[in-house]
Amino acid sequence: MSHILIESIEAVIVDLPTIRPHKLAMHTLQKQTLVIIRVRCADGIEGIGESTTIGGLAYGNESPESIKTNIECHLAPLLIGQDASNINAAMLRLDKAAKGNTFAKSGLESALLDAQGKRLGLPVSELLGGRVRDSLEVAWTLASGDTAKDIAEAEQMLDIRRHRIFKLKIGANEVSADLKHVIAIKKALGERASVRVDVNQYWDESQAIRACQVLGDNGIDLIEQPISRINRAGQVRLNQRSPAPIMADESIESVADAFSLAADGAASIFALKIGKNGGPRAVLRTAQIAEAAGIALYGGTMLEGAIGTLASAHAFITLSRLTWGTELFGPLLLTEEIVTEAPVYRDFQLEVPRSPGLGLTLDEERLAFFRRT
Ligand code: MUC
Ligand code: MG
Incomplete structure (x- = not known):
């Protein structure tokens, strides 16, 4: 050519x-x-x-x-x-x-x-080597700041079969208040949903040790970035003692970060984000490091609109194992679209277009x- x-x-x-x-x-x-x-x-x-x-x-x-x-x-x-x-x-x-x-x-x-x-004339997923699944499971983040509103929102998502995995954003409040909030939501949803938390680095290790134990004991499936990305030794210790698996998010700001986290044993799950790695091809390099190290994968988001969401989805759909699903719900958080056809969410899944490129038109x-x- x-x-x-x-x-x-x-x-x-x-x-x-x-x-x-x-x-x-x-x-x-x-x-x-x-x-x-x-x-x-x-x-x-x-x-x-x-x-x-x-x-x-x-x-x-x-x-x-x-x-x-x-x-x-x-x-x-x-x-x-x-x-x-x-x-x-x-x-x-x-x-x-x-x-x-x-x-x-x-x-x-x-x-x-x-x-x-x-x-x-090829979808981006095929340029990246080819898809190995038809669609991607998508989690929803409950982040209204109010326990009752969050439970009502989760119930509605379960009713319309849009999401059955929920991530709760915590860390800004007193640890005890946050734990009460999370446990109340898990109790209300029971076995009908997977409940996970994202602390966005807001605990120190002394808080995280006890909080991770309480969360694990109360059926929380995953704890995302409980402490600062800078405290690598603390992340390694928490990863060894937490009863619920620890996922690295902010700790990964590059493919090289992914390698050193894997080498140190600092997390058992990696959140994959195209923006933090440098693109859909770059994020697959991080996925390969994780796969080689036996670290599980989760398709993350930076709350992108339709274009960034599908750019991520075309990469994630090529992965052989995506144990923890994805959180590619960004377009659903927005009231407006800047593309002619919005991404399709159905039966807890995001459909990834098979039309050429990302499959979107501005x-x-x-x-x-x-x-x-
Ligand atoms: C983050 O830290 O994971 C992803 C979902 C969400 O609600 O916030 C983002 C950022
Ligand atoms: Mg996060």
Whole structure:
């Protein structure tokens, strides 16, 4: 195939309302901010990607504004004029010239994969080696901040057969109050649902030792990132003594982090996130490290919209084992779409399109309406 040059790259910031406030330990979302990436190629094909994080700089090292600036000033100039169909060469060029910036790189990698899929008439999952399942189980996060409201929300999700796995966001309150909240929800749902918690690094080891024991004793299936990513020795100790399995989320900010966590035995489950690894191909490298180390996998989210969600889904659907399912519910938290057809959720599962690329088309009018000027 002759070279098809990348002609232009655009990063568009979009603010979309959420169905309700979404309370995490470090930030309450009243809206979600997406960065949409458009890569236009000389053959007339446009690839779309998404680089989305949570709470400005509250969650990680990149913000929507830094992602847009770094793409426009540093990353796009490295790609313009390069071969759009050689994704290895394009991403290598970015990695050589720019440290970190995994969210920005993830949106670009997703857009290049979308363009190449459209060019070859193949879904992104097939470019990544082929899917080994038809759909992905999707968890829902209960994060209204109110126990009764969370139980009512979970009951409704079970009734309409949309979710039967629930993740509770805790850590901001007193440990005893959080434990009461979690146990009340687990008691109400019983064996009808898997209940898990995400502490977002808010406990110290002394709090986590007892809290993990109580959670495990009360039927909680999984504990996500209980203590700081910096306290590696503490994570190793907790992983050895907690009766419920410990999942690493914030601890993984790169593929190299995944390797050192696996080497140290710091978690028995990895949350896979395209944004934190540098794209759908990069996240599969982390998955391979986990598989080799006997670490179980979970398909994570940074509450992306449809584009980032399907970019993640096309990668996760190629994994032979996804023991803990996924949490790819981001589009369901938003009241608005900027694509013409929303991702389909049915019978507790997300369907992953079989059409070329990611399987999505931008709705230009909605994008123009919601984009920041
Ligand atoms: C996180 O830390 O996992 C994922 C789901 C959710 O509600 O928040 C995110 C972030
Ligand atoms: Mg998490």
